[in-house]
Amino acid sequence: MPCYATRNHAFAPAVTWTLDGAELRCDDGGGPPRRYALKDVCEMRLEFCPTRPERNRYRCRLRFARGGTVEFYNRTYRGVYDFADTSPAYVAFVSALLAALREHAPACRYITGTGAANYALGVIGFVVACGAVLLVLLFALTSGLWWLVLVKAAIIVFYLPTAWRWLRRNRERDFDPRNPPSDLLPRI
Numbered sequence: 001m002p003c004y005a006t007r008n009h010a011f012a013p014a015v016t017w018t019l020d021g022a023e024l025r026c027d028d029g030g031g032p033p034r035r036y037a038l039k040d041v042c043e044m045r046l047e048f049c050p051t052r053p054e055r056n057r058y059r060c061r062l063r064f065a066r067g068g069t070v071e072f073y074n075r076t077y078r079g080v081y082d083f084a085d086t087s088p089a090y091v092a093f094v095s096a097l098l099a100a101l102r103e104h105a106p107a108c109r110y111i112t113g114t115g116a117a118n119y120a121l122g123v124i125g126f127v128v129a130c131g132a133v134l135l136v137l138l139f140a141l142t143s144g145l146w147w148l149v150l151v152k153a154a155i156i157v158f159y160l161p162t163a164w165r166w167l168r169r170n171r172e173r174d175f176d177p178r179n180p181p182s183d184l185l186p187r188i
Helices: 086-103 114-142 146-169
Strands: 003-006 015-020 023-027 034-037 041-048 058-064 069-073 073-078 082-085 109-112
Touching: 003 069, 003 073, 003 086, 015 086, 023 073, 041 086, 041 146, 114 146
Parallel strands: 041 109
Antiparallel strands: 003 015, 015 023, 023 034, 041 058, 058 069, 073 082
16 A cells, blocks of 8 residues: 655644555544545645745645645655655655546546646745845945845845746646646656
8 A cells, every 4th residue: 555654844743644445544643544535536736835944845735525635745844944855755655646546536636736826926926026136136236235235146046946946837737647747746
């Protein structure tokens, strides 16, 4: 049975996800495992969702017809700013999950990205942030604070590729579960 062990964040317990026939089990060690029928999954979403400490983070989110969602990442939380990369196990589990959903949830929709509203907010935020940085740089240049210009330029150069990858990858679109988009799964 395909399994994937992870811990999403500091306020979530470590869990083990297991595909067991037509069910997805979530065992957090705090009682009997939660069971989710794969036939109830109406949407599977793959996202690229980097953060400052985790610039190569991906998420798989399942939404159920009766309400509720579950999600897991290609990273596991170990401590403050300390994450373990679990990409090989994540990709293997997502691949097994896609195969199981094709069999047990034929009406499931397979989507990439963050959703239209979140994507639009992300684009607006990116444009506003770039504008704000340009204003700070202009102020720093006109006031003679050259060291501030260098620091801001270094920050921009460091994070711009990640922001650009987020914009490129997270536009919402459907995908074929037999051929998931390679840019929304971590490279292993």
